[in-house]
Amino acid sequence: MKKIAPLLSVLFILLGLTGCWSKKELSEIAIVTALGIDMIEDGYRVSIQIVNPGAIAAKTGGQDLGMLVYAAEGRTVLEAIRRLTTVAPRKPYFAHLRVVIFGEETAKAGLRKPLDFLSRDHSMRTDFVITIAKGMKAEDQIKVLTPMEKVSANKIYTSIETAEKNWAPTKIVLLDELVSALISEGKEPIITGLEVLGNPETGNKRENIERVQVPVTIKSDYIGVLKEDKLVDWLDERESKGFNYITDNITNTVGFIECEGGGTITIETIRSKTDMKGIFEKDKPKIKIHITTEADIADVECPIDISKTETITELEHKFNKKTEAIILESIDKAKKLKTDIYGFGEALSRADAKKWERLKHTWDEEFTKLDVETKIDIKIRRTGTITESFQKEE
Amino acid sequence: MKLSDFLKSKKSKKENWDNIEVQADAGQIPSDVSYVIDGIKQTMGNSADIITRHFKTGENGLIEIGIAYTDGLADKNFVQDFIIEPLMTDLRITKLDSENINQTNLFEIIKDFHVPGGDMKVISDVKSIYTHILSGDTVIFVGGYSKGVAVSSRGWEMRGLEEPSSQTVVRGPKEGFTETLRINTSLIRRRIKNTNLWIETFSVGEQTQTDVALLYIKGIANDKIVQEVKNRIKKISIDAILESGYIEELIQDESYTIFPTMHNTERPDAACGALLEGRIVIMVDGTPFVLMVPALFIEFFQSSEDYYQRADISTLLRILRFLCLFLALLTPSAYIAVTTFHQEMLPTRLLISLAAQREGVPFPAIVEAVMMEITFEILREAGVRMPRAVGPAISIVGALVLGQAAVEAGIVSASMVIIVALTAIASFVSPAFNMAIAIRILRFVFMILAATFGLYGIIIGLIMMVAHLASLRSFGVPFLSPMAPFIAADQKDAILRVPLWGMFKRPRLISQKDMVRENSARPKPPKK
Numbered sequence: 001m002k003k004i005a006p007l008l009s010v011l012f013i014l015l016g017l018t019g020c021w022s023k024k025e026l027s028e029i030a031i032v033t034a035l036g037i038d039m040i041e042d043g044y045r046v047s048i049q050i051v052n053p054g055a056i057a058a059k060t061g062g063q064d065l066g067m068l069v070y071a072a073e074g075r076t077v078l079e080a081i082r083r084l085t086t087v088a089p090r091k092p093y094f095a096h097l098r099v100v101i102f103g104e105e106t107a108k109a110g111l112r113k114p115l116d117f118l119s120r121d122h123s124m125r126t127d128f129v130i131t132i133a134k135g136m137k138a139e140d141q142i143k144v145l146t147p148m149e150k151v152s153a154n155k156i157y158t159s160i161e162t163a164e165k166n167w168a169p170t171k172i173v174l175l176d177e178l179v180s181a182l183i184s185e186g187k188e189p190i191i192t193g194l195e196v197l198g199n200p201e202t203g204n205k206r207e208n209i210e211r212v213q214v215p216v217t218i219k220s221d222y223i224g225v226l227k228e229d230k231l232v233d234w235l236d237e238r239e240s241k242g243f244n245y246i247t248d249n250i251t252n253t254v255g256f257i258e259c260e261g262g263g264t265i266t267i268e269t270i271r272s273k274t275d276m277k278g279i280f281e282k283d284k285p286k287i288k289i290h291i292t293t294e295a296d297i298a299d300v301e302c303p304i305d306i307s308k309t310e311t312i313t314e315l316e317h318k319f320n321k322k323t324e325a326i327i328l329e330s331i332d333k334a335k336k337l338k339t340d341i342y343g344f345g346e347a348l349s350r351a352d353a354k355k356w357e358r359l360k361h362t363w364d365e366e367f368t369k370l371d372v373e374t375k376i377d378i379k380i381r382r383t384g385t386i387t388e389s390f391q392k393e394e
Numbered sequence: 395m396k397l398s399d400f401l402k403s404k405k406s407k408k409e410n411w412d413n414i415e416v417q418a419d420a421g422q423i424p425s426d427v428s429y430v431i432d433g434i435k436q437t438m439g440n441s442a443d444i445i446t447r448h449f450k451t452g453e454n455g456l457i458e459i460g461i462a463y464t465d466g467l468a469d470k471n472f473v474q475d476f477i478i479e480p481l482m483t484d485l486r487i488t489k490l491d492s493e494n495i496n497q498t499n500l501f502e503i504i505k506d507f508h509v510p511g512g513d514m515k516v517i518s519d520v521k522s523i524y525t526h527i528l529s530g531d532t533v534i535f536v537g538g539y540s541k542g543v544a545v546s547s548r549g550w551e552m553r554g555l556e557e558p559s560s561q562t563v564v565r566g567p568k569e570g571f572t573e574t575l576r577i578n579t580s581l582i583r584r585r586i587k588n589t590n591l592w593i594e595t596f597s598v599g600e601q602t603q604t605d606v607a608l609l610y611i612k613g614i615a616n617d618k619i620v621q622e623v624k625n626r627i628k629k630i631s632i633d634a635i636l637e638s639g640y641i642e643e644l645i646q647d648e649s650y651t652i653f654p655t656m657h658n659t660e661r662p663d664a665a666c667g668a669l670l671e672g673r674i675v676i677m678v679d680g681t682p683f684v685l686m687v688p689a690l691f692i693e694f695f696q697s698s699e700d701y702y703q704r705a706d707i708s709t710l711l712r713i714l715r716f717l718c719l720f721l722a723l724l725t726p727s728a729y730i731a732v733t734t735f736h737q738e739m740l741p742t743r744l745l746i747s748l749a750a751q752r753e754g755v756p757f758p759a760i761v762e763a764v765m766m767e768i769t770f771e772i773l774r775e776a777g778v779r780m781p782r783a784v785g786p787a788i789s790i791v792g793a794l795v796l797g798q799a800a801v802e803a804g805i806v807s808a809s810m811v812i813i814v815a816l817t818a819i820a821s822f823v824s825p826a827f828n829m830a831i832a833i834r835i836l837r838f839v840f841m842i843l844a845a846t847f848g849l850y851g852i853i854i855g856l857i858m859m860v861a862h863l864a865s866l867r868s869f870g871v872p873f874l875s876p877m878a879p880f881i882a883a884d885q886k887d888a889i890l891r892v893p894l895w896g897m898f899k900r901p902r903l904i905s906q907k908d909m910v911r912e913n914s915a916r917p918k919p920p921k922k
Contacts, residue, residue, distance in 0.1 A: 004650065020845050023734045025759065026752045031745065053749035095738035096745060125738065154742075 029093035033067070033153035036138030037114050038103040040073060044114065046080035047071035047139040048092055049153055056150050065206065066150025069143050077117045094121065097128045098153040100175075101138040101194065107224065107231035112182070115229075119179055126176045129157055132224050132231060134195040141196055144203035147214055160192055160220045168253035168269075169240035171223055182229055185360055186345025190243070193222030193234060227339045235333060242330025245323065246289060246342045248274035254298060257318045263302025263391070267295040267319060267380065278347035280355050285366065287344050289374045291323065296382040300389040307387050312380050320376045327374055338364045344372075422519055425540045427460040434462050434523065444527065447478065451485040457500070458537030459485075462523070467530035469549025476510045477532050477545060484508055501539045509534065513546035525603060552577065558660035558682070561825055563699035570660045571682035575605050578677050578684065581662040582609060586669060590614070596627050599635040605679040606641060609665075614672045614900070614909060619869050623674055623687060638678040638685050647867050652835055654828040655868040657689035664698040672904045688868035688904060690875060692888045694829035695719065700891050708891040715823055716889060722821035722833050726763045727844035727852050729813050734759050735848030751807040760845035762806050766814040767838065769796055774818070871903045879903070 034049035047069055055064035070088045074080030085091055100118065102111060118124060133141040142152070149155035163170035173191050181189035196218055202208060203216030223240040225233050235243060244250055250272040256264040272293040279286050297306060297315075305311055334341055345363050349356035359366050424430055431446045438444045447461040459481050463473055485508055505516065513531075517523060518541045523533050530548035555577075558570030571578045579593055590612040598606045606627060610620055626645035635641060642656050643649075659665055660682050665675050668686040676685040686693075695715045700708040732739055733748060740748070755762065773792040780788055797815070800806045817837070824830050836859065843851035866873035876884035884901050886892035895916045900909055 015842065015846055018846055020734070020758075020760070023758070023845075024737065026733050026737065026745075026749045027755070029737065029749075031742075031749065033742070051746055051749075053746045054753045056746050056750060093737065096742045098742070123738070151746075 024093070028090055030088055030090040031096050032092045032094050033096060033151050034099040034101065034142050034156070035094075035097060036071075036101045036103070036133075036142040037077060037106060038137045038139055039106040039109055043073060043075040044077050044080050044106075045071060045073045045139065046077055046084065047142050048081075048084060048088070049142050049151070050088060050092070051151055065145070067145075067152065069139070071139055077114050078121075094124045097124055098157045100128055100130050101141055102130070102132050102191075103137040103139075104133055104135055104231065106138070107132045107191070107226070109230065111226070111229040115175075115179065115182070118175060127174060129160055129192065130173050130175060130178050131156070131160075131192045131194045131220070134193045134222060134224075134234070136196065136200065140200040141194060141218065144196055144200060144216055144218055145206065145208045146218065147209040152218065156194065156218060156220065159218075163220060164249070165251040166253065168244050168250055168255075169223070169237045170221060171240070171244055171249055184343075184346060186340065186347070186349050186356070186363070187343040188339045188341045189226045189229070190341050191224045191226060191231070192220055193224045195219045195222065225334070225337055225339050225341055227337065232337055232339065235330065238326050239330040239333045242326040242328075243341065245272070245291060245327055246274060246276065246330065248272070248276070250274075250293075255319065255322065256299075257315070257322055259302035259304055261302055261304075264299075265297065265302060265304065265315060266299035267315075267378075268298040269293050269295045270381070276342070276344075276347050278344060278349075278351040280348070280352050283355060285348050285355075285359060285370060287347060287370060287372045289327065289372065291374070291376045293323075293376070293378045295319070295378055295380050297380060297384060301391065303389070303391045305388060306383055316378050316380055319378045323376045323378070324374050327376075328372070331372055335368045335370070338368060340364075340367045344370060423517070423523065423535070423540045423542055425538050427458045427535045427537045430523075430535050430542075431460045431462065433520075434527070437524070449482065451482055457485065457504075460535035460537075461532060462527055462535075463532040463547060464527055464530060467528070467550050468532055468547040472547045472549060473532050477534065477547065480508050480510060481534070501536050501541060504534075504536055505543050509543055509545055511545035511547065515544045517542045517544050525597070528603070529605075548576070555581075560660055560827060561664070561697070563697065563702070565702045566699050567661070567663050569662055571662060571665075571677075571684060573680050573682055575607055575677055575679035578662075578682070579607060579609070582666060582669070582675070585662060585666045586611070591669070594624070596624075598627060598630050598632075598641070600631070600633050602634040602636070604635040606635065607677040607679075609669060609675040609677065611669050611672075614670065615674055616672060616904065619688065620674055622869060623676070627676075635678060637681045638676065638683050641676060641678055642685055647869060651862065651866060652832040653691075653863065653866060653873070654694070654826075654832065655689055655866060655873065657686045657693050657826065658683045658828070659686060660684075661698060667698060667701070671900055688871040690868065690871065691863060691873050692876070694826035695824055697825040701894075705891050705893040709889070712889050712891060715825075718820040718823040719833065722817050722824075722830075723837055724840060724852065725813050725817045725820070726767060726837065727840040728849075729809070730759045730763055730841060731844040731848045731852055734845065748809060751809050754804045755807050756805070759810075760841065762810050763814075763841055764838070766806055766810055767817075767841070770814055770818050771834070875903050876901070
């Protein structure tokens, strides 16, 4: 007892003194799912989207809206967030942040400053998506109600993620990827763009989710090119597709070609791997891109006989050409913008660091003159569950 | 008054354990029978159930015989038919009191020829008289001799063999120990027909003189442990031994721990299994619970049924029991820690779901958890003490009223009720009640740690608990073996249960003799 008594008394005093220090009850935190950052004259206007848990989990399907948006202004992002506590019902809790939306104007002015807070804050994880609101302010976009997902941040996140896996032109950009592209010298960052189809003011109201066909939705289909940290331009669908091909980001997608007799054939890409190598040919930089793809025939809408091997080989040849065209189009656009978004510079620095050292200061100019060699290899594996199509022979 | 004055312990009035010596007996039987009989009546305060009889027998009525026994402990019919009758009638027709017979032989002749009864002892001191009378034996005194004969005539009302109430199995024998020591030893003898099964009896307790029996298999059990157990039992100096729990507390290795270091059982097959592994079984008269020594942590999660079912089922069930150990210990604390300090660890959807449930609840998570746990403990204790007739009503009241209504009133959240119910049921999975109590107590400690320090507190608590467990020893054997000294050979029966044809050797640390248990090959159908 002599040895235990002091130990026990120390323990009890310790528990009594510390108590439940830094405890945050679930009913004291406001879970922030989306953060919108817009620039104003002298600072930032930050809007947060808070979850209303009672409305979401209610078994009866609650009448209240699942999310709320509050906004406040401040000289820095963090000051604006703290100022938010004057309007928000509870202290914002950022650990479950899913989406960060920057207004287009803000993106054009430069993203480095707000990004520092996002990386540094201890309560934020690095797995949220960064997006740019195309053609509008982040605050307007964050307010749009979506059906099925009561919290629109979830909808944005899952739709970008699903689209990336099933539709070539979309790319999801997480914070760590963006930051590493920002600080890398051989690569320029890109960001997904979100557009609101319809009037965002109507999107803010409950009637948006009370109709069968949703009038106002958020579409995530664009890739925005940043030079340094400023938004310069958007890639269109074909160029985005080419971008994803080059950066080995294709999981599953579809593509079609025209047949001779009219009509189209669509193939579904199941696997794709891109090898991008940089080499120096006598001090001249060159990029070699080698794409291997496996695909299935998904849809035959022209009178072609796909049971013959020659047909398949011909199709493969045509698809190779088409993919090459897409890729070169994408690279041309990047060259026009003088932005190396593919990481060609990085590939070259991996090939020969010393030569890269000489090039990197004028890389923007060098990039426009870069020679890119592509080799595309599509293999068609299966033809679906029927072999010959029942299209009418002309 | 300084703080150190409080903390200094007062001089202990109890004797130091190591200095106790065993006391010796004293007193001789007087040779005058009436003196003895009167003495017995007086010492027992003329208790109505101590029957004494003083009569004269022999051809000429010159032999004085005194009989003493306890009504209720001794079988009256046996005493009448086989002790008193031969002494009265047979002696009468024998020519024993003629001058030819040497006086000194009379006692021997009576003892050898006229006292039927297998268990017969000659006693020569006064203390033994009472010991025998109060155990149900009959004591016979012959006039002129300062010796007596104690014949076993035990026969009292006892409970028949029933299914053990506490450790039930689906498959296996349904006999349980009873309160009579002799019946219990017979149950073990029936199963182990081995000359090496030795039984040693002690009489413990100043006032109660309870019979305590020590069973072990010589040659398998570790002699040092046997000796140690005997020493400790002899050193016990207490008023009364009413149950084996008294013995357990008085001879256990570590007193300042909530974990039991001796296992108890009500089942003969479990006791036999323990004996065959080299353990020692301590039986106490008056209770069906026997102690098995030394005990390991793993044993409290094993059931004898594990050996009667197939090996794969038993292994999975044991793994389930360990899982339930952690569930019962940590579920409320993990819930409190994660929802109060570490909300970032939950997936967003789960967090929103939990947050929705906690919206209207007025109490913080720890208060809710402690409230519900205490309520459940109250329900459980009440259920144990409840008279049978009212039992179901309590379970209905408990489940419906407290659980459901509390949720609907908004006092506790539904997830807390789920967690408390899950924890409670998980704690019943462990077959040993004494370990389950230890877990119940620790659960509250972990809850407090979780509420003050979060997951960090839980980890600290777990580390301390494991360190404490590793430091415990049960009669010299480390408590956490075969995990901590990791004995690979013993893993076959710890959490896994290897099929019987794979268990070659006995547990190493217990018997210390690497004896091969069996050598049967894996069963296969015969080749053509």
